[in-house]
Amino acid sequence: MTGSRPALDRDSAIAAYLKYANRMPKLADGHLPAQTQEVANILAIADQFDVIIFDAFGVLNSGADAIPGALQAVSALRQRGIDLAVVTNDASNAPEAIIERHRKRGFDFTVESLVSSAKYIVPMMERHPDVTSWGIMAPSHWPIDRLPGDARLLGDDYADYDAVGGFVLIDSDAWNDLRQQRLETSLAKNPRPILVGNPDICAPMGHFLSVESGYFAHLAADACGMVPECVGKPYREVFEDILQRHPNVDPSRILMVGDTLHTDVLGGLAVGIKTLLVTRGGFLDGYDDLAGLYDLSGLRPHFIAPAIGAGLE
Numbered sequence: 001m002t003g004s005r006p007a008l009d010r011d012s013a014i015a016a017y018l019k020y021a022n023r024m025p026k027l028a029d030g031h032l033p034a035q036t037q038e039v040a041n042i043l044a045i046a047d048q049f050d051v052i053i054f055d056a057f058g059v060l061n062s063g064a065d066a067i068p069g070a071l072q073a074v075s076a077l078r079q080r081g082i083d084l085a086v087v088t089n090d091a092s093n094a095p096e097a098i099i100e101r102h103r104k105r106g107f108d109f110t111v112e113s114l115v116s117s118a119k120y121i122v123p124m125m126e127r128h129p130d131v132t133s134w135g136i137m138a139p140s141h142w143p144i145d146r147l148p149g150d151a152r153l154l155g156d157d158y159a160d161y162d163a164v165g166g167f168v169l170i171d172s173d174a175w176n177d178l179r180q181q182r183l184e185t186s187l188a189k190n191p192r193p194i195l196v197g198n199p200d201i202c203a204p205m206g207h208f209l210s211v212e213s214g215y216f217a218h219l220a221a222d223a224c225g226m227v228p229e230c231v232g233k234p235y236r237e238v239f240e241d242i243l244q245r246h247p248n249v250d251p252s253r254i255l256m257v258g259d260t261l262h263t264d265v266l267g268g269l270a271v272g273i274k275t276l277l278v279t280r281g282g283f284l285d286g287y288d289d290l291a292g293l294y295d296l297s298g299l300r301p302h303f304i305a306p307a308i309g310a311g312l313e
Helices: 010-019 070-079 095-105 117-126 158-163 177-189 213-224 236-245 261-270 290-297
Strands: 051-054 083-088 114-116 133-137 150-153 166-169 194-196 202-204 209-211 254-258 274-278 303-305
Touching: 010 213, 010 290, 051 236, 070 083, 083 236, 095 114, 114 117, 114 236, 117 166, 117 194, 117 236, 133 158, 158 177, 166 213, 177 213, 194 213, 236 254, 236 261, 254 261, 261 274, 261 290
Parallel strands: 051 083, 051 254, 083 114, 133 150, 133 166, 166 194, 254 274, 274 303
Antiparallel strands: 202 209
16 A cells, blocks of 8 residues: 555556456557557657647656656647647546646646546446446545436445445545455355446556556456446547547547557557557656567557657756
8 A cells, every 4th residue: 555545566567457458449450550669759750640649647747746858748749739638547536627737737738638537437327227326436525426326435334335236436546455355245246237437457656556446347357257347548438539529630640648558559559540658757667678568468559759758858
């Protein structure tokens, strides 16, 4: 544990991504690049793109702080007239709050430029009209009154887990081993839908990797055999949201920038857009066997750079 959040080491996170890769989107033929081009920073390839999509944690910021050079890179892209967007799996905060945090870091993104996985939680739940009661993994301030059916926050009371018809995992900030045990035990006795608003395994928080809802969802699925249903990266809805905003832009002129293969890069590849993987300040910071990871995962980006603003600090 680190502070109030569960923490995970990178080797365990990679092992989890590889173990659960079969539950993630599959690539169509031709969507995997034959090779990866190394570039100095995002400006080296910016002229190839009309739209650039950023992951936030590990690309723009690590924890509360902007990654060195990121502010300068975003400013330079703005000056070139490139449309910028942010796609986030932060399902626990309102879009306005997320943008305000970016503004405090110095970024000039707007609410309109943000696509959050939270937008798709209710539509995902509505695909289960037979479920009338839900157990919710979320912080106490999360507006569960906006959710369909009878929604209750999950705590330490075991009866709550058995009483609901399905589960929605949104944020793991207040989660602990006891609650996970309650969830797995209840699902093992009575398998029910597991919906996930933040499918990340982990997220870079500066000096540690926080364990996110996706990790706990996969453990719960192992206990009962149910495949989690997810929204957010690497799943299609958030990426198609951006594509629908730019119907006249060729997908080859759209770039997804991220710090993970199994969320950011996989999600971009799955919808047929270009991808840039950054290795400094995020999930892969200090990792020295990318070629091996490409082989293990069967994934590779179109481009790789130390950071979007490397050399611009």
